Amino acid sequence: MPHTFLVVTSLTILLAVLLSLYRVVAGPSIIDRIIGVNVIGTKTIAVIVLTGYLFDRVEFFIDIAFLYALINFIGTLAFSRYFEQKGVEHS
Amino acid sequence: MTGAMTILAELLICSGVFFLFMGAVGLVRFPDFYTRMHAAGKCDTLGSLLLLVGLATYQGFDFSSAKLLSIAVFIFFTSPTAAHAIARAAYTNRLPLWTRGEQE
Numbered sequence: 001m002p003h004t005f006l007v008v009t010s011l012t013i014l015l016a017v018l019l020s021l022y023r024v025v026a027g028p029s030i031i032d033r034i035i036g037v038n039v040i041g042t043k044t045i046a047v048i049v050l051t052g053y054l055f056d057r058v059e060f061f062i063d064i065a066f067l068y069a070l071i072n073f074i075g076t077l078a079f080s081r082y083f084e085q086k087g088v089e090h091s
Numbered sequence: 092m093t094g095a096m097t098i099l100a101e102l103l104i105c106s107g108v109f110f111l112f113m114g115a116v117g118l119v120r121f122p123d124f125y126t127r128m129h130a131a132g133k134c135d136t137l138g139s140l141l142l143l144v145g146l147a148t149y150q151g152f153d154f155s156s157a158k159l160l161s162i163a164v165f166i167f168f169t170s171p172t173a174a175h176a177i178a179r180a181a182y183t184n185r186l187p188l189w190t191r192g193e194q195e
Contacts (some may be wrong), residue, residue, distance in 0.1 A: 003174050005101065009104060011107075012112060013111060013112075015112070016112045016114070016116075017160075019115040020119075020133065021117060023118050028124075031169050031177060031180060031184060034173075036129065038131070039114065039115065039118060039131045039135055040136075042109055042139050042170060043135075044138075045139060045166070046107075046138075046139055046143070049143065049146055049162075053146065057097045059154070059155045059158075062155055062159060063158075063163065066158070066161075069165055069166060069169065070165075074169075076173040077172070080176040080177045080179070080180040082171070082181035084179060087184055088176035
């Protein structure tokens with residue numbers, strides 16, 4: 001795969017990550033921030049695999065991506081269950 | 092044959108990036124938590140699924156593309172589960188709904 005295609009794809013995903021980061025910083029309630037972090041984690045998995053293709057070491061980077069997907073899922077689930085019981089302050 | 096597979100893979104990757112980007116735009120632009128959930132939950136699942144399947148298609152079939160497909164299946168199950176857990180947390184705590192005429 002040509003390198004420019006991979007680089008342009010990764011940069012577009014990073015632009016989307018910046019857009020989601022706005023929601024994490026400025027979100028009105030804590031739940032908006034949680035969903036922003038979840039979206040950023042999903043995009044990061046794609047960027048990790050693309051980086052593997054860029055450096056020609058796919059078989060290692062895929063394991064890292066799998067681990068990242070696992071951590072992202074467990075973290076989101078833990079945070080949402082915690083704030084479900086604790087209560088959310090909203091304006 | 093190889094050229095057709097390459098074009099298919101690049102088409103899949105481009106559509107996946109499109110869905111990921113539109114999900115981020117929806118996350119910024121929508122006025123209310125539940126509508127943001129609508130944009131983020133579905134666009135993220137479909138976009139990363141298309142992107143991973145496109146990357147797996149590119150090099151033909153070997154061990155790493157099988158692993159990529161297993162990541163795709165994992166995301167296909169866990170991303171809606173996480174979205175459901177977040178939406179349940181919001182619904183239990185009675186987050187306010189957006190109504191017409193309200194700014195932002």
